Each structure stands twice: as C-alpha cells, then as structure tokens.
Amino acid sequence: MADPAVAADPDELTRVLQEYGRAQERFEALGGYTNEHKVEAVLHGLGFGPAWYDVEVGSLSGGEKKLVNLARILIRMPDLLLLDEPDNHLDLEAKAWLEQYIQSYPGTVLIISHDRQLLDRAVKKIFELEDGRISSYAGNYSYYFEERQRRLQKQYELYTLQQDEIKRLEGVWRQYQGWAKVNDKFATKAEDTLKRIERIKKDAVNKPILMRDKIKVNLDADRSGKKVLEISGLSKAYDGRVLFRPFDFTMLYGERVGIVGANGSGKTTLLKTMLDILPADSGTVKIGASVVAGYYAQEQETLPFDSTPLDFIRRIKPMNEPQTISFLSGLLFSYDDIRTPIHRLSGGEKSRLQIARLMLTDANFLLLDEPTNNLDIASVEVLEAALQEFEGTVLTVSHDRYFLDKIVTKILAIEEDGTVRMYPGNFSYYYEKRHAYPT
Numbered sequence: 001m002a003d004p005a006v007a008a009d010p011d012e013l014t015r016v017l018q019e020y021g022r023a024q025e026r027f028e029a030l031g032g033y034t035n036e037h038k039v040e041a042v043l044h045g046l047g048f049g050p051a052w053y054d055v056e057v058g059s060l061s062g063g064e065k066k067l068v069n070l071a072r073i074l075i076r077m078p079d080l081l082l083l084d085e086p087d088n089h090l091d092l093e094a095k096a097w098l099e100q101y102i103q104s105y106p107g108t109v110l111i112i113s114h115d116r117q118l119l120d121r122a123v124k125k126i127f128e129l130e131d132g133r134i135s136s137y138a139g140n141y142s143y144y145f146e147e148r149q150r151r152l153q154k155q156y157e158l159y160t161l162q163q164d165e166i167k168r169l170e171g172v173w174r175q176y177q178g179w180a181k182v183n184d185k186f187a188t189k190a191e192d193t194l195k196r197i198e199r200i201k202k203d204a205v206n207k208p209i210l211m212r213d214k215i216k217v218n219l220d221a222d223r224s225g226k227k228v229l230e231i232s233g234l235s236k237a238y239d240g241r242v243l244f245r246p247f248d249f250t251m252l253y254g255e256r257v258g259i260v261g262a263n264g265s266g267k268t269t270l271l272k273t274m275l276d277i278l279p280a281d282s283g284t285v286k287i288g289a290s291v292v293a294g295y296y297a298q299e300q301e302t303l304p305f306d307s308t309p310l311d312f313i314r315r316i317k318p319m320n321e322p323q324t325i326s327f328l329s330g331l332l333f334s335y336d337d338i339r340t341p342i343h344r345l346s347g348g349e350k351s352r353l354q355i356a357r358l359m360l361t362d363a364n365f366l367l368l369d370e371p372t373n374n375l376d377i378a379s380v381e382v383l384e385a386a387l388q389e390f391e392g393t394v395l396t397v398s399h400d401r402y403f404l405d406k407i408v409t410k411i412l413a414i415e416e417d418g419t420v421r422m423y424p425g426n427f428s429y430y431y432e433k434r435h436a437y438p439t
C-alpha cells in the first residue's frame, strides 16, 4: 500500500486493499492482538511465568520441553485437538488448568490419558480400545467404569441364553436325525434345525471376559512401633536455591500421608533425605523401632539394571525357580520377560518389579515416589486396593489426584517458597485450602 505505483493505480489499490482486509480477518480469527494474551495465559497455565519467557528452549529439561510443545499446540487452537498423554509431565496446578482448558475448548478434543480425574472432569465421551475393538461410552470415566461392568454382565447373560438354546437345538437335531432313518420327512426337519443352529451361532456374542488378568499385590508385613518417623528441623538447598525450609513432622503407625509440590520443588529429594540417601543441610530424621522401610524410587534407579527379574527376585528372597516364576507371573511377567535384563524392560515392568520388592521385603513403612506413573489404570487400581488393605504406614509422592484421594488422609505440601506445610485432610481438602494461608 505504501508503494506509490499501487496508490496511482485504482484497480491495483482495490486489489491490495481487499487482500489486506482478508489478511486482517485471518489475523483476528487466529487471535489477532489478543494472541499475546493467549500465549501468556497458556504458558502461565502450564507453569511458565514471565521469568521463563527468555529462556532458550535448548536449555530446558526433557519434561519442560514437552510442556513447551504442548503450549505450542494449544495456542494454535486447531478445530480438532489430538493429545496423547499430555498430562504425564504436568504438576497438580497445571493438570487442573488443562482440565479447565479442555472443558471450555471451542473445538473438538480427543485425548489419550490415564488420569482418571481428568477423564472424570474434562471429557464427555470415552472410547475404549481392547482386544483390537473399540467400544464407545457416552459419559465420563466414572460412567464408563460402571457401564462397562453392566455391559459385560448383560453380554454374559445373553451369551448364556444363546449357548443354552444352541445346546437344546442340537438335542432336537440329533433326535430328528434318528427318526429320519425311519421316516424321510424328519430329514428335512433335521436340516432346518441345523440351519437354525448355524444362524444362531453366526450371530452369537463372544464369551465375555469378566475378569481380566490383573497383577496380584499383597503387602502384608509385621507391625512396627507406634512412632514410625520423627523429623525435626529438616532442610535442604541446592546451590543456594532453597528446596525445603526447616520443618518438623511425625508419622505414627498406620498413617497415610501424601507429599505434593510443583515439578522440581524437591519431593524426590525430600524422600531421599528422609532415607539418608542424600544428606540434609540441617535437622534430624529418626526412624522408629522395628520399622522396615520400603522405598519405591521415581526413576527406578534402585533396580539392578544388568540383572534379570528372576535373579533380582531370588536375591531378595530365597525361592526356587518355579516359585519365582509363579510369583512373577502373578505380576504379569511373561516367560521371556523373566529372563530379560532389567534395563530392557518397559517402565511399567520396572514399576512392577519395584512393587515386587516392597512385597518381598515385608516393609511396614512404604515411601513411594510417584508409584502410579508407569502403571495402566487396572494396575493402579490393584495397587490402590493393596495399599488400602495394607496395615502399615504409607508416605507417598503423587500427582495422581484420584490415587491421593483414595489413599491418603494428610497432605504434606512443599510450597513455592520452600515452606513445608501439613494439611489434615485428603487431596481435595488440600486443594480447596491451599491458598487459604499466606505464603
């Protein structure tokens, strides 16, 4: 437009103006001048404040890079948003934000997720892929969970009816065949009956699998003394950056406490200092009488990577080979997996080995660092049931809100400034109260 040649030519000017108009429309449709706000809102929602804006993407951690990638996709606002486990690297605040974002997204969202709370709050329809078939459910996770059981039950009833009818008709058919030897007209009847049987067989439902193989977890252990853990004045900083300020904390036998905090707030470090794997800057940790601590490490680094599951298990507890194989198959290890070096196993398999160790060491004080991260929903449910039955003491780091609400009755939160604060309730209680205190 600034070109004098264009201004001099009315036709050319009209054409350029029209094009400018179209470009302007497109700019506004894509967010226009509000785009910058949108970018800020998305970044903020995913936990990147203004301090992050000038950080080189190259210097971010693996988890952070994934988040920036997620932000990039969300900002584009496509008509169809496809998300493959986007919540794996999100902390609690960011998950809650994503849930809201999906709920109010103007387009269509198709999301793969293991997060039951997200699936409960943000979605209206669930597709389940199982044995190569897709079934759809017109509701959220809780609806899916019940409806699935109802459908299986119904399918089972129908299956039984059909199988009974097939058996009855086969009896009739055999009888007609016998009579046909004496009287020809029964041969036609026998043939008709056979056709009926084949028709029913063709449309018959498959035998539904009511109970799928699930991992078997039993955490029985002898009880410990009443006072399990006594922490006073514990603190830790890295290179001058405070992770947690001095705090006191006591756990009694049978208590269940969840540790929460943003990514990088120091949850893993806190567990490791409690276990004396890492030194504290100040304070003391006392473990009570007859306490057997069992540690589930987030990065699974406590597993002997060059060993095989078979050797690993037998080093923890003397068992003969058939016993070990039967124990491991209870955790859904296949015959081949049992002899594969641990470093070649999947995250889920490594998780199950860590759970195996907790079971075999008869630990009565479990310190768990994000134990549900690598497990599928069915396995998480088994672990939850085992923890609910477990009579010992549980201290667990988790971002899985559903898990926390089921398992813990107290929350130990590492807050933004490194203050460690106790909330006397489950996760939902903590989430409601978390901003009630000045930080």
Ligand SMILES: Nc1ncnc2c1ncn2[C@@H]1O[C@H](COP(=O)(O)OP(=O)(O)O)[C@@H](O)[C@H]1O
Pocket: 238, 239, 243, 261, 262, 263, 264, 265, 266, 267, 268, 269, 270
């Ligand atoms: N050996 C170390 N030296 C310096 N910083 C570390 C070291 N180990 C961890 N950190 C930093 O401490 C912070 C807390 O880490 P971590 O305890 O793993 O957090 P969380 O488990 O809450 O995500 C992170 O910013 C991490 O980069």
Ligand SMILES: [Mg+2]
Pocket: 267, 268, 269, 298, 369
């Ligand atoms: Mg951690």
